[in-house]
Amino acid sequence: MGPQxxxxxxxxxxxxxxxxxxxxWCVVMGLLYAGMSVYLQPKKAQVLANGDLIIPxxxxxxxYTPGRIxxxxxxxxxxxxxSLVTVSEAFARKAGLTGGTPTTFRTxxxxxxxxxxxxxxxxxxxxxARNIKMGVGLHGGEDDEALLGQSFLSKFDxxxxxxxxxxxxx
Numbered sequence: 662m663g664p665q666x667x668x669x670x671x672x673x674x675x676x677x678x679x680x681x682x683x684x685x686w687c688v689v690m691g692l693l694y695a696g697m698s699v700y701l702q703p704k705k706a707q708v709l710a711n712g713d714l715i716i717p718x719x720x721x722x723x724x725y726t727p728g729r730i731x732x733x734x735x736x737x738x739x740x741x742x743x744s745l746v747t748v749s750e751a752f753a754r755k756a757g758l759t760g761g762t763p764t765t766f767r768t769x770x771x772x773x774x775x776x777x778x779x780x781x782x783x784x785x786x787x788x789x790a791r792n793i794k795m796g797v798g799l800h801g802g803e804d805d806e807a808l809l810g811q812s813f814l815s816k817f818d819x820x821x822x823x824x825x826x827x828x829x830x831x
Contacts, residue, residue, distance in 0.1 A: 706785050714788055714817070714828040724826050726809075728785040730795070731756040735807045737785070739826065741819065743810030746783060747796035751804040753778070758797055766799045775799050783813055790816060 706726040707715040716724045716739060724739040730748065733756040737746075747766075748758070761776035775798030782791045794812040817828035 706788075708786050708788060712788075712830050714785060714830075716826045716828070718824050718826070726785055728783065728809075730783050730807065731758065731781055735805055736803075737807050737809040738802075739814070740808040740810055741814060743796075743808045745777065745794050745796035745808075745810045745812045746781075747775075747799045747808040747810060749802075749804050749806075750798050752807065753795075753797040755804070756781075758795055761795075761797060764796075766796060768799065773799055 706717075706728075709715065716726045719725050726737050726739070728735055728737050730746070730752075733752070735748070735752065748756070753759075758778045758781060761778035763774070763776050766773045766775050775796055778795045778797055779792070781793045781795045782789065783793050784790070790813055796810070799808075814828070817830055820827040820829070
């Protein structure tokens with residue numbers, strides 16, 4: 662055997678060790694991603710016996726909660742500065758929010774065309790509200806995300822705490 666044969670033989674085991682190492686790190690990263698996805702999911706709101714709705718604060722400092730509009734699942738971002746509950750046009754189609762009054766929404770990012778639909782139903786856990794005004798067309802996130810604005814929140818007294826928000830029915 663010459664020196665070239667020995668070098669060739671030595672390189673093969675090093676390359677074979679690289680593939681399992683890459684597979685190992687891909688599995689570790691996949692598990693971390695899956696774990697973080699579960700950890701970062703919005704926590705469900707709790708309803709106390711007295712009817713108070715408790716929404717936990719997320720890691721980013723905002724308040725998110727899963728709910729439903731017209732029976733279609735949505736993740737709400739609580740926005741006390743928004744006049745209406747707002748959804749994307751794509752979500753509105755999925756939830757059957759048709760018609761409405763054309764309007765112009767005035768936002769911090771400028772004016773946006775949209776429409777206002779009346780008479781929608783909205784639920785967060787067992788708390789349900791009917792005849793809610795919805796803004797359609799004002800949205801920058803995913804289609805299954807919505808802003809939870811004053812057309813729903815005005816039915817509650819709101820108290821902020823360090824790690825949660827309390828909505829008390831009026």
